[in-house]
Amino acid sequence: MGIMSFLRNRMGVILVVVIGLALFAFIASEAVQYGRSFFSGDRTTVGEVAGEKISYEDFNKRVEFNEKQYQQQFGQNLTPQLVSYVQNMTWSQNVSQIILKKEVDKLGLVVGEDETRNMISGPNPDPEIVRNFSNPQTGQFDRGQLNQFLSAMQNAPGADEMKQRWSQLVASLIDTKKTQKYLSLIRNGLYVNSLDAKDDYEAKNKLANFKYVALDYSTIPDNKVTLTDGDFQAYYDEHKAAFKNEQExxxxxxxxxxxxPSKADSAAIKAQADKLAADFKTTPNDSLFVQINAVNAAYKAPLAFLRKGQLEPKLDTVMFNASKGFVYGPYLSDGSYKVSKLVDVTVGPDSVKARHILINPQLTGGLDKAKAQADSLKKLIQGGKPFADLAKTYSTDKGSAEKGGDLGYFGRGAMVPQFEEAAFTGKKGDLVVVTSQFGVHLIQIEDQKGSSKVVKVATVDRPLTAxxxxxxxxxxxxxxxxxxxxxxxxxxxxxxxxxxxxxxxxxxxxxxxxxxxxxxxxxxxxxxxxxxxxxxxxxxxxxxxxxxxxxxxxxPEGILPLEVVKKQIEPAVRNIVKAKQLSEKLQGALNGASSIEQVAQKVGTSVVPVENVVFANPILPAVAQENKLIGAVFGSQPNKLSKPIEGEHGVYAFVVNGFVNPAPLTNAVRQREQIGQALLQRADNQIFDALKDKANVKDYRAKFM
The missing domain is CATH 3.10.50 (Chitinase A; domain 3)
Structure with a gap:
């Protein structure tokens, strides 16, 4: 299809992609970290990154631009949640661009002209180029379309809006390439040696068998424990880093x-829907009735035949067992009273094989001239000219044109409504001219497969409001x-x-x-x-x-004071106090004991045997994760009673029966590769976290948005 038409339909995608291109892939799902107090900053600064201010005016322009592009692309009004999403994506873009630019400039990383040209039109173009210059119907990269566009951009004036947008996309590709180079430098510095591989192998495969006794913290009632200010202060001082608040x-x-809505409100809206149902039954023009009365814009879209299972459940069975003209409702669905009418019913193919020639009205001087050209091509084909040859010459859908216009087989819902209507209601061999948002199509129906009942249903609605x-x-x-x-x-x-x-x-x-x-x-x-x-x-x-x-x-942002986290840490502090009491009790039982069974008898509990525990998975069976206990087990000698171990759920004493060593590691290279892959997966997040901490990101958006 034509380049300008293509870009007007696809530029939304391109620009939404631009938002994300400057971001690391690893920050896509990262929650944005916010800055200082609401009252920080000045009245014109929305944030600071590494001392560089982001003005509210510039940031707001970016947000408005991205909101507009998002809305154009998805054809819907932005909900507050989507607005927030776009704002956060724009903020992340700003932060990452500033941070990365400083790092890239510091290292002197560049992307040369040859690299840029190769990313755009080389043998293996950048994935974003491939994605945005692919045929929307076949999904195949259309190099002819790209070349035609590049030629148009070369001759376009500098002030041309499309050329400026293209420059933005190219600039973002270059920034992304620089980011990839920067990350590659760091990744190439990561190294896993043979000792790392051996330690990892043993941690995952060496087995420990042991017996233990436990005194659970729950054995001491909470009301029997007195917590002092010193207990809280000691825990707070030891774990202060855990109380760092990244944002206010x-x-x-x-x-x-x-x-x-009250019952009376619901009844009143139901009465309106009842009147709609009565009028819907007698209206001579279903399409006009829907355009006038439907509230949900989706119901005003061109109707298409649907097969069983494509309607909402309330309608699916009813409409496939009704006669043309049947009106169902009012029925309550998705917060609205709805009335649906069976506009048409027929038996049609399940899939169609077709080819087309697409004519762009903007390249032919208008819609009428495009239709006239399609009619002329139709006559040529009817006169014996090969469809495939004309498609290769005249179709602006270059992806299918290279294959003689062939689109292959497709089912219902794969094409735009106007195209689908022509392809599924016509007969094998028909030549049909239709118009869609992509332009004027000359369609030839080559084959039709299957046969099933399909229905066309129109719906009007009345939202349930108070x-x-x-x-x-x-x-x-x-x-x-x-x-x-x-x-x-x-x-x-x-x-x-x-x-x-x-x-x-x-x-x-x-x-x-x-x-x-x-x-x-x-x-x-x-x-x-x-x-x-x-x-x-x-x-x-x-x-x-x-x-x-x-x-x-x-x-507030920063290390939270003790009084703010006191309630939060109280259970952990209480367990520490309990642990001291239980440790004394367990140590008393250990004194003079020669076996774990004697210890259990002294403290009035039983011995629990455990088999086949590995260091890499420190789970105590039927209890929970107990890092200190499992770590102590793997650091102990067999047949030796341990000291009391204060764990997450209680205080433990144990004796190791023995270890089962794994077979010798024979493939250290593979083990190193596995560790290296895991290291790389964590590296990107950790790199950016470190850069962001160093950049001292301050976010004042809360007072503006």
Whole structure:
């Protein structure tokens, strides 16, 4: 198909790809790390990376551009979740570009002209070039299409928008190539030696057999343990690194007032749907009726014949056993009352083999001229001219043109509706001219296989929404609560009104949704501008609820203070105190004992035998992971009673019966390769984490977005 048409239809894909090209592959699923307090930064800076500021204006332009391209590509309005996704992807792009550019420039890495040319048009083009210049119907790379486009870009003026977009794509390919070179330098420095291979082999294959006794922490009731400030401080000091908060987090408590549709609202909408059903039965123009009355844009798309199993379950059986003109509904589905009509029913082929010649109206001077050319080609074919020869000469779908226009066999749903309608309703040998978003097609039906019943169903809908009266009643309740509540009596007033107080823990500054609350962005933004203990002065509209929040906790970025994590670490601290008591008890039993059975008898428990445990999988059967215990086992001599080992679930003593050594390692090369592959899989994430820590990334987006 024509290059300009191709790009207008595919440029969305290209530009969405551009967003990701500058990113490491390994940060695609990484949660973005946020910066300092909400109040940090200035009014024009959305973030800083390695001291380089990212202005809000520049960042917002990128976000708006990427949102527009995403919307064009997927043909839908962006939900708050998708907006957040695009914003985070744009942020990741900015951060990675700055970090990588500094590293690449420092090392003097470049991509030469020959390398660039090879990435675009060499024997093995970059995967992004292949992906974006592939025939959409065959999936095959179309080199002719690429060459035609490159020629057009060479002659285009510098201010041409398409040329500028192409330059952006090429620049991103070069950046990606530099990134690959940078990573390759680091990866090539990773090395696994024979000793590493031997240690790994033994850790996975050497078996330990031992017996142990255990005193579980649960044997001491929690209320019998007194925790001191010193206990908490000692644990906190030893594990301080675990309390590093990468981003500021805030915790809310909130009450909500339900404004969901009432029974009366549902009945009123059902009545509207009943009227739609009656009118749908008598309308002389089903297509126009749907265009006027359908709310969901998907129902306004051109109708196509569907086979059994392609309709939603409520319709599938009904429509395949009904007569043309049958109206079903109203029925409730996906939050809407719907009415569906069987517009047509027929028996058609399951698959079709066809070929086509695609004519681009933009290259022929308009749609009418494109249709006229298709009609002329049709007459030539009917007069004896070979279809394949004309396809190779005239079709702008170069991928299929090289094969004489052949598209092979395809089933229902594989082609655009207009193309599919012509291919499946025509007869073998027919020549048909149809128009789609790709241009004008001259189709020849070469073969049809199978036969099954298919139906064409039209649907109109009425979303189930709350009435103004229902919304007003819920809003009034929220206002009554606000007038009575303050930061001190929030929970008491909620209890008085029979409201459940819910908690949203550790919310980040860019959160869009909270547990049970979709699109709560305004509420989150309020919380990141409020002081601890503040109660909102208004009810936030979140979906079909009015929500009144209170900010109850702020966890700043950095090492969290002891008072913030005290509740979190209390179970671990309590177990440490219990461990001291149980260790003393177990040590007393070990003193003078000559066997593990004597130890068990003294402490009133039983001996547990364990067989075939490996160091690489430190699981105590029927208990859980016990790293300290299994590590101690593999560091012990057989037939020697151990000292008390303080584990995750209790205190242990053991004796090793013996070890079973594996057969000698005969293929150290393969073992090294396996370890090396695992090392490489971790390396990319660890590289970027290190670079990001060094870059001191600061994210102030919460106060802008």
């Amino acid at each position: 987090l805030r915790t809310f408590k909130y009450v909500s007032f339900n404004a969901a 009435s103004s009266q229902t919304q007003s009643a819920a809003f009034s309740k929220a206002q009554s609560f606000l007038s009575a509540a303050n930061s001190d009596n929030f929970e008491a007033e909620a209890k008085k009104m029979g409201l459940q107080v819910k908690t949203a823990d550790d919310v980040n500054g860019l959160a869009v949704s909270l547990p049970g609350l979709e699109n709560a962005r305004d509420m989150v933004k309020w919380g990141f501008g409020a002081e601890k203990g503040a109660l909102a002065d208004k009810a936030f509209t979140v979906g079909n609820q009015y929500v009144v929040p209170k900010l109850v906790e702020i966890k």
